[in-house]
Amino acid sequence: MAQFLLSVHHGVDDPMPPEEEIQQMFAAVGAFNDKVRDAGKWVFAGGLEGVESATTVDATGSEPVVTDGPFAESKEYLGGFWVIEAADLDEALTWASAGSAACGGKVEVRPFQSE
Amino acid sequence: MSDFEEALTRIHREEYAAVVASLVRRFGDIDLAEDAASEALVVALEHWATSGIPPNPGGWLTTTATRKALDRIRRESHRDPKHRQAAMIIDPTPPSDPGVVDDDRLRLLFTCCHPALAPEARVALTLKLIGGLTVEEIAAGFLVPPTTMAQRITRAKRKIAAAHIPYRVPQAADLPARLSAVLSVVYLVFNEGYLSASGAAPIREDLCREAIRLARLLLELIPTEPEVTGLLALMLLTEARRPARVAGGELVTLGEQDRGRWDRDLIEEGHTLVRECLAFNRPGHYQLLAAINAVHTDALAASDTDWGQITALYDQLYAVTPTPVVALNRAVAHAELDGPVVALAIVDRLALTTYHAWHATRADLLRRLGRSVEAAAAYDDAIAATDNSAERAYLARRRGQLG
Numbered sequence: 001m002a003q004f005l006l007s008v009h010h011g012v013d014d015p016m017p018p019e020e021e022i023q024q025m026f027a028a029v030g031a032f033n034d035k036v037r038d039a040g041k042w043v044f045a046g047g048l049e050g051v052e053s054a055t056t057v058d059a060t061g062s063e064p065v066v067t068d069g070p071f072a073e074s075k076e077y078l079g080g081f082w083v084i085e086a087a088d089l090d091e092a093l094t095w096a097s098a099g100s101a102a103c104g105g106k107v108e109v110r111p112f113q114s115e
Numbered sequence: 116m117s118d119f120e121e122a123l124t125r126i127h128r129e130e131y132a133a134v135v136a137s138l139v140r141r142f143g144d145i146d147l148a149e150d151a152a153s154e155a156l157v158v159a160l161e162h163w164a165t166s167g168i169p170p171n172p173g174g175w176l177t178t179t180a181t182r183k184a185l186d187r188i189r190r191e192s193h194r195d196p197k198h199r200q201a202a203m204i205i206d207p208t209p210p211s212d213p214g215v216v217d218d219d220r221l222r223l224l225f226t227c228c229h230p231a232l233a234p235e236a237r238v239a240l241t242l243k244l245i246g247g248l249t250v251e252e253i254a255a256g257f258l259v260p261p262t263t264m265a266q267r268i269t270r271a272k273r274k275i276a277a278a279h280i281p282y283r284v285p286q287a288a289d290l291p292a293r294l295s296a297v298l299s300v301v302y303l304v305f306n307e308g309y310l311s312a313s314g315a316a317p318i319r320e321d322l323c324r325e326a327i328r329l330a331r332l333l334l335e336l337i338p339t340e341p342e343v344t345g346l347l348a349l350m351l352l353t354e355a356r357r358p359a360r361v362a363g364g365e366l367v368t369l370g371e372q373d374r375g376r377w378d379r380d381l382i383e384e385g386h387t388l389v390r391e392c393l394a395f396n397r398p399g400h401y402q403l404l405a406a407i408n409a410v411h412t413d414a415l416a417a418s419d420t421d422w423g424q425i426t427a428l429y430d431q432l433y434a435v436t437p438t439p440v441v442a443l444n445r446a447v448a449h450a451e452l453d454g455p456v457v458a459l460a461i462v463d464r465l466a467l468t469t470y471h472a473w474h475a476t477r478a479d480l481l482r483r484l485g486r487s488v489e490a491a492a493a494y495d496d497a498i499a500a501t502d503n504s505a506e507r508a509y510l511a512r513r514r515g516q517l518g
Binding site for chain 1: 229278279285289
């Protein structure tokens, strides 16, 4: 069993969908989350506040420096993610495609380093 | 090459996949499996030179390679606690059941052709692990430097390990889609050999032969999927025309080929396979292409070609695969029945301006209509769009013949 990060990325310029669609998406994601939990594959998941709420900390120098905003200006940003358990990539891809359909966004699948 | 060396090369090609696949299943490590298989071949070279080739060289190689792999794990386990743990859980039973070995090759083929790998990496890995070709041979086949090809293969193997790409035949629900990825890799290898987009040698025979060998193996492992049979038939019927396809460094079109030079044995085998796959009554892309080629190779002279049947098959193919390239070939077939005016109208509507065959087809239709100035311009565009020397020679001659 290995762990995978399924991350959802949004474009900065993506238009906000209408309220009704957002509600449908929440319901679909909730149902998907239940399936992941029922299958015993759930590790952790969450949706993130918008990128304008990000703060970056840099403590690589002598004093930590705190700045407003994401660490790099980008056209895309992380909107939310799941961490799941799966036997192999094929299983992770199957979960990812159900997750993508539920949240209405592209899902990137990345394995965690083992140990 | 001596008889012994030739036999050894043949055994290497035929048995390599089975040896590597069996070791990958056992040890879950492609690099270890490949290294052990190579070591076993070196031992075989020394041993068989004096004692002769054993009756079951494949089994001999697998046993020897397994021993080499176990030796290495034991050696490394002294240094590395992780390996020590791995060595302890290894199954000590010798692999001997040939049914299981066949399954291993199929598993490995699906791993090599996994959609999570880049298409060019799938092709390279398949030729390396299933075809038993060296990195240098694959690099030469695809006209890239060996270091580039080596990096491509290393990166793909690293991804298989890091991303947990599984080593098994996909479940029934996923099989058709995954099998089609495997078939397209095999056909890509064949086409790279047959229609290579560039390079001095217009047909790289090794790649064509390798693709046919892979398709034969696939058919042996999955005899119930008509598309597998269709792909093998398609490649055999294409390969059969190879002796007549290039003459004096120039491409010869199907209509102008010396049909006496076609390989009748390959044609006969291809026709049998086409009948077999169509009997499943589940027509698909490769089966229909094979059927079209069967009709072409059925005609002893170009004028005997049954264009009615060919256009009907192209209509069916376009229903299955509605791509601009299929539309182009369908238009060429319709030109034979309905004339070049109708065909040109279809061709001009296709968005294929970067495809050399589109320009060449337009040029030919314009030539037949006597529109020489436009035909000359289309020939120029076609010549500019291909690097294949035989094709350029053909197009240049045709252009020179315009009135």
